[in-house]
Amino acid sequence: MFENLSNKITHALKVLGNKGRITEKDLDGAMREIRLALLEADVNFKVVKSLISKIRERAIGSDILESLNAHTQIVKITNDELTSILTGESHSLRKRSDNACILIVGLNGAGKTTTAAKLAKRLNDSNEKSFLVPADLARPAAVKQLISLSEKMGLEVHKSELNSSPVQVCKKALTHSNEINAAWTIIDTAGRLQVDTELMEELKNIKDEVKPDEVLLVVDAMTGQDSVNVAKSFDEYVGLTGLILSKLDGDARGGAALSITKVTGVPIKFIGTGEHPDALEPFHPDRLASRILGMGDIVTLAEKAQKSFDETKTLELEKKMRQSTFDLEDFLGQLDSLKSMGPLSDVLGMIPGMNKLSSKLEDANLNERNLSQIQAIILSMTIDERRNPHLIKGSRKKRIAKGSGTSPQQVNQLLNQFNQTRKLMKQMNSGQGFKAMQRLLR
Numbered sequence: 001m002f003e004n005l006s007n008k009i010t011h012a013l014k015v016l017g018n019k020g021r022i023t024e025k026d027l028d029g030a031m032r033e034i035r036l037a038l039l040e041a042d043v044n045f046k047v048v049k050s051l052i053s054k055i056r057e058r059a060i061g062s063d064i065l066e067s068l069n070a071h072t073q074i075v076k077i078t079n080d081e082l083t084s085i086l087t088g089e090s091h092s093l094r095k096r097s098d099n100a101c102i103l104i105v106g107l108n109g110a111g112k113t114t115t116a117a118k119l120a121k122r123l124n125d126s127n128e129k130s131f132l133v134p135a136d137l138a139r140p141a142a143v144k145q146l147i148s149l150s151e152k153m154g155l156e157v158h159k160s161e162l163n164s165s166p167v168q169v170c171k172k173a174l175t176h177s178n179e180i181n182a183a184w185t186i187i188d189t190a191g192r193l194q195v196d197t198e199l200m201e202e203l204k205n206i207k208d209e210v211k212p213d214e215v216l217l218v219v220d221a222m223t224g225q226d227s228v229n230v231a232k233s234f235d236e237y238v239g240l241t242g243l244i245l246s247k248l249d250g251d252a253r254g255g256a257a258l259s260i261t262k263v264t265g266v267p268i269k270f271i272g273t274g275e276h277p278d279a280l281e282p283f284h285p286d287r288l289a290s291r292i293l294g295m296g297d298i299v300t301l302a303e304k305a306q307k308s309f310d311e312t313k314t315l316e317l318e319k320k321m322r323q324s325t326f327d328l329e330d331f332l333g334q335l336d337s338l339k340s341m342g343p344l345s346d347v348l349g350m351i352p353g354m355n356k357l358s359s360k361l362e363d364a365n366l367n368e369r370n371l372s373q374i375q376a377i378i379l380s381m382t383i384d385e386r387r388n389p390h391l392i393k394g395s396r397k398k399r400i401a402k403g404s405g406t407s408p409q410q411v412n413q414l415l416n417q418f419n420q421t422r423k424l425m426k427q428m429n430s431g432q433g434f435k436a437m438q439r440l441l442r
Helices: 003-017 024-040 045-061 070-086 112-125 140-153 166-179 197-210 225-238 255-264 285-292 298-308 311-322 328-340 344-349 355-360 368-379 383-387 394-404 408-429 433-441
Strands: 100-105 130-134 184-188 214-220 242-246 268-272 280-282
Touching: 003 024, 003 070, 003 285, 024 045, 024 070, 045 070, 045 255, 070 255, 070 285, 100 112, 100 197, 100 225, 112 130, 112 140, 112 184, 112 242, 112 268, 112 280, 130 140, 130 166, 166 184, 166 197, 184 197, 197 225, 214 225, 214 268, 225 255, 242 255, 255 268, 328 368, 328 383, 368 394, 368 408, 394 408
Parallel strands: 100 184, 100 214, 130 184, 214 242, 242 268
Antiparallel strands: 268 280
């Protein structure tokens, strides 16, 4: 997410940090690089102009260039101004009644239906019962898709009648939602390939009938400045209360995310970061600004870890590691938890100073494919072999390699690395850890 933009901005600021004393000319050079990086990322040119102007004005106007920690203060100013352009009125959902209603709107292909299901799951996981309503009757596949997603995620969904009108479906669904005491009713509406009068009239009729607490527009982050124009059109017709940026895990350059709130005045409430049911995060302007500047996002990382790792199992594993009794089955469980946190590159991007490492995963032979390969090898072992890796000899290695689609050499490499790790843990606990670590580094 924003990898190219982040690298260019952090490089421009790093050049300033290498200067003994920062001059106004040095600052202008860095601002020029940042301006180009933002324009290449498809950020609205007026937003770019305003951002650069404010950073420069604050840096020069406060005599910061004369101070000893000028670079640190310029980074802070840049972070503050980035946060400012990302900040809207309120980035949390507003709820005016016990049974609140969310209207999901957007164009075809933006990811409305998937996002509606992800949002319902997120609310359910927060102990706020949600009820999904497929009101996209123009595309029967959308109704089937939402019902299928609901079944997979264990969500409740209204069974829409295709011969009804969207308004009738929504009226019946609201009655049903009240009967089951749902905290949120989430309506997935029809989209079009482009904004048109028919689409907007249908949305107006639904909005007048259900009187939603939130009207959320799902925007494809990969569409760049077009998404800003789409947001403007929907806001004029139906009055948006928030935005959900989808597909930020793709090849999005970041322009939409950095422009859309500043241009439209509508706050971003959630961001979609993948296909996984849990890949929908609340939007925090300060956290995103921090990640763009390569400063990480420890708060989000901690939240993901808390959700993915079972505290009791983690304590048990810690005890096993101290006693050097952890096995491949324990390791497999930790891999599952790590993968549930999202793509490894995204996880690394949340650690301060580690954002550049994500681009080197291929060189380091540490990527998603590699983790999946390790999982396949361990899953091809019997329970007894996972708990007692020393049992795995020649014939067993061949069987495991065949079952996992790998080679005996790769199985052997995993076993050697695992044995080295367990041996290192044992030495660490015996007080010889420092010497063992030195040997490992050599």
